[in-house]
Amino acid sequence: MEVGLGQQLLTGFLVALTPENLVFALLGVTLGTLIGVLPGIGPSGAIAILLPFTMGMNATSAIILLAAIYYGGMYGGSTTSILVNVPGEVASIVTTFDGYQMARQGRAGPALAIAAIGSFVAGTFSVILLTLVATPIAMAALDFGPPEYFALALLGVFAAACLAGKSLLKGLSMVLVGLMLGTVGIDIITGGTRFTFGLIELYGGLEVVPILLGLFGVAEIMCTIESTQKVEVVQSKFGLRDLWPRRCDLRDSAGPILRGSGLGFLVGLLPGAGAMVSSFLSYVLEKRLSKHPERFGTGAIEGVAGPEAANNAATGGAMIPLMVLGVPYSVITAMMLGALIMHGLQPSPMLMSREPEFFWGVVASMYIGNVMCLILNLPLVGIWARLLLVPYSRLCGLILLCSVVGVYSLNLRSFELWIMLASGLIGYAMRKAEYPAAPLVLAMILGPIMENALRQSLLISLGDPLIFFTRPISGTLVFAALLILLVPAFGRLSTKVRGNNLSPASQ
């Protein structure tokens, strides 16, 4: 008997409103906001650290906690962007353009308030959309077979390569390195070992958590600690009156918040894009639509409202490929995939029907979590602002302590600690050479999915690679993947050729 959407959501709220899950949601949004506020490891690093500790929890509570850290981090990142001109995490880079200018003009309070309100509206909007589209997408995905999953993963890694950094070649190199790291260990089909160099510790493959913490956490700490710039907070004390935006601020922000919500959700669905791309696109859109685009960059409230809405809406969109298709399209959702697998849940179109309490429980908790984030971010903004005054040298010690404990607790041995340290040194060198780390981690997680799907597809087709092109969905996705890869490459090439043709030497 088919269960209606309303009844499913009610089931979800019954799960999310248990005292245990409410506590985990509150803990998650608090941690997420804190991590978003403090420049350092970001939500992905925090999820990586906490992942091993969730093994003792039930699956629903674990994902509620991790998802809360995810969208809590989006809320918190705007605080440092506005008060210090340093983004708490990458999705809040755009908020520095106008948010910090507003703070310098004595309008930090309204900027923070609009960022929080925009995040709340967009976060709620994206969860509503998630509720509405999850079932139809899951139904459509029931027809997906190995060729479709291979094509989805290929689209994900190519998009990550193109969107992560300035150089397509560097992004592609990192994707390939990540895919190669994913081949280490025992081949699950044949049982043979690959690239283990005789080390028993590598038979199970390389753990993602130490590599992620090394590339994002340790490397970030190294880059921050070498900088001798002192943090200057524009304003650290806030009364509730200071936070209240003017009527014209609310009126000017309404349109950008609504547009950012829609844009963010759609971009969150796409591979490799995520919260950072959605916030940039929102900024560009608002500047294009504005009657006074020259105001952007000087303290325009639309430049805060739209991007902050977009980066929060992207979190709801990003949950769809993860929970409904089982293919994560960002580093954070890739970590959550790891958590789901650790708890014995395989994300797929069948997850909603097999584990309805889990799926709708997580969705319902996202509604509740957004309310918690709004409450935490507005009245407590003064506390978050004062935390920014804590010297980074003390924070980095705590971050490293949590990272070491988290990594050690995976397998109770030092091997992973050395992997984390080596990844940190490599990650530091990568940052200096401008190689993006996100494509590497995403590819490492998508790699086994891709390889299994590839081998199963070729088994079905008796070795004929045309199977990826003859099936309509798979063919469309492969074509889209190639388009994503080749269009920027041709674009840059033609720009260079035109540049050479226009140069005086060629005339």
Added chain:
Amino acid sequence: MRRVNAVSSLVLAVVALYYLFETSRLPLWKGLTPASGYFPLILGCALAAVSVVSLVKAVAVRGDVEQDVGELVPKGEGLRNLLIVVGLLFLYCLSFQVIGFLLSTCIFLSLLLIGLESASRKSAVAVGAAVAAASYLVFVMLLQVQLPRGLLG
């Protein structure tokens, strides 16, 4: 940046070649299906090709910013702080399982405070011990994480 790009492309090319060398020991095909060496072969060839293109672009194509590699390396206080953090993290990882969580954490945090903030030894050790103890309560007692006892057996 051209020099950095050239060196990094060369490193990636060497990695790709070594990966292909290891892949050559794996079977590529079994009956009608790809074996364990099939996907790695594709990846190794792709990385080799991409790194060669990057190397050629870095060496032959003009237009990239010429940046001295020395400008990328921190100097003065920044370098000192960096070496302190990396060195202490290395020692922390080395001693974690040997002398145990509590002692290694206390020493790590204390030395970090002394090195980065020039804190007095007494206050650094007091803070380090307090944070290590608090962490023990949270991780071991509350979260039931198994951490090494080391010398405290």
